[in-house]
Amino acid sequence: MFSNTAEYALRAVVHLATNHGAACPAAQIAEETKIPPGYASKVMQDLGRAGLVVAQRGPNGGFTLARRADEISVLEVINAVDPIERIKRCPLGLPSHGTRLCRLHRRLDDAIGAVEKVLGESSIADMIEPARAGSSAGCAFPIARESTTLRVDRSRGRVGKA
Amino acid sequence: MFSNTAEYALRAVVHLATNHGAACPAAQIAEETKIPPGYASKVMQDLGRAGLVVAQRGPNGGFTLARRADEISVLEVINAVDPIERIKRCPLGLPSHGTRLCRLHRRLDDAIGAVEKVLGESSIADMIEPARAGSSAGCAFPIARESTTLRVDRSRGRVGKA
Numbered sequence: 001m002f003s004n005t006a007e008y009a010l011r012a013v014v015h016l017a018t019n020h021g022a023a024c025p026a027a028q029i030a031e032e033t034k035i036p037p038g039y040a041s042k043v044m045q046d047l048g049r050a051g052l053v054v055a056q057r058g059p060n061g062g063f064t065l066a067r068r069a070d071e072i073s074v075l076e077v078i079n080a081v082d083p084i085e086r087i088k089r090c091p092l093g094l095p096s097h098g099t100r101l102c103r104l105h106r107r108l109d110d111a112i113g114a115v116e117k118v119l120g121e122s123s124i125a126d127m128i129e130p131a132r133a134g135s136s137a138g139c140a141f142p143i144a145r146e147s148t149t150l151r152v153d154r155s156r157g158r159v160g161k162a
Numbered sequence: 163m164f165s166n167t168a169e170y171a172l173r174a175v176v177h178l179a180t181n182h183g184a185a186c187p188a189a190q191i192a193e194e195t196k197i198p199p200g201y202a203s204k205v206m207q208d209l210g211r212a213g214l215v216v217a218q219r220g221p222n223g224g225f226t227l228a229r230r231a232d233e234i235s236v237l238e239v240i241n242a243v244d245p246i247e248r249i250k251r252c253p254l255g256l257p258s259h260g261t262r263l264c265r266l267h268r269r270l271d272d273a274i275g276a277v278e279k280v281l282g283e284s285s286i287a288d289m290i291e292p293a294r295a296g297s298s299a300g301c302a303f304p305i306a307r308e309s310t311t312l313r314v315d316r317s318r319g320r321v322g323k324a
Contacts, residue, residue: 001163001246001274007253014266034254074269084163091169092196104176104289107236107280112163114276118269127266 001115002078008035009043009081010074010127016053017069017124023062043081050080070125075116077124086112163277164240170197171205171243172236172289175214179231179286185224205243212242232287237278239286248274 011033016024030040044063047053052072053063065072078084087109090101101109173195178186192202206225209215216228227234240246249271252263263271 001277002270010266010270011254074266092173102289102291104172104236107284107289108164108172111277111280114280115163115273118273118276122269127264127269129264 003082005039005043006078006082008033008039009047009077011035012040012043012063013047013052013065013072013077013124014127016063016065017072018128019064021064023056023060023064025062029063046081047077050076052077052080065124068125069128070123072124073120074122074124074127075119078119084112084116086116165244167201167205167244168240170195170201171209171239173197174202174205174225175209175227175234175239175286176289178215178225178227179234180290181226183226185218185222185226187224191225208243209239212238214239214242227286230287231290232285234286235282236284236286236289237281240281246274246278248278 012029012035015029015033026040026044027037029035029044030037035043044053044055048055048063051066054066055061055063075084087101087105090105174191174197177191177195188202188206189199191197191206192199197205206215206217210217210225213228214234215225217223217225237246249263249267252267
């Protein structure tokens with residue numbers, strides 16, 4: 001139901017959210033989140049265009065989140081790379097059709113609306129797993145890191161952590 | 163969010179539901195529901211394999227619903243041709259991952275579950291528009307027909323109407 005592109009974008013953004021504001025190059029994001037390297041640059045570019053990540057040039061350059069992780073929804077990330085389309089017109093395209101949908105397409109659109117609701121109410125911060133002490137149960141991605149060596153400038157809209 | 167194949171299958175099944183049990187050849191279904199002719203046979207075959215439609219041979223042959231329209235859900239039709247997949251394992255495929263999903267994939271799966279709920283609770287009968295008296299507002303597909311010239315055998319599990 002969700003495309004690989006949406007999956008990769010979500011992995012990348014959740015990864016950045018656990019990176020405590022440190023800039024992360026696309027190649028490193030790809031490696032740490034198992035995104036095929038050919039995809040990572042394109043996905044990060046789309047996320048940048050949507051204003052969700054910021055690219056920082058230079059030797060310590062890379063991507064950071066443009067907003068706090070609790071201010072970015074899962075839905076926004078998906079819509080940045082592979083937008084969820086609501087059904088606005090009858091797909092049959094009959095000239096006699098107005099803008100009101102038939103029952104079938106209204107119900108399909110209801111289902112899409114339900115997806116938007118679940119994912120629009122879920123922030124990227126909600127997606128971060130609490131750090132677990134040596135447990136191997138469950139999915140290990142992504143685990144919030146306990147520390148990082150880089151600090152970034154909060155005044156430039158990036159997320160920092162002491 | 164829904165594939166063309168799912169859309170075509172739903173149009174075909176809703177069309178049969180408005181056909182009062184009369185057998186309808188694939189070519190006619192394709193024409194009346196604007197399914198590309200190349201798709202119609204494949205879609206009807208998949209619907210037959212899933213036990214949702216029955217093929218009737220002979221000069222008045224064609225497809226009928228295998229069950230009453232109020233006993234077939236929209237979800238069943240979609241699942242017959244392009245199944246909605248729940249997320250059962252972490253798509254990262256790390257060996258250390260168990261069957262428990264991380265928060266991200268659990269939330270994506272919640273969204274898929276919401277779609278299943280909306281569409282699983284919607285019967286094909288619910289999708290039939292009431293016949294409207296000369297109104298051109300809204301989507302005109304599908305309109306329940308007032309009468310039909312063919313009758314089918316109820317004892318063979320098809321839907322008839324006086």
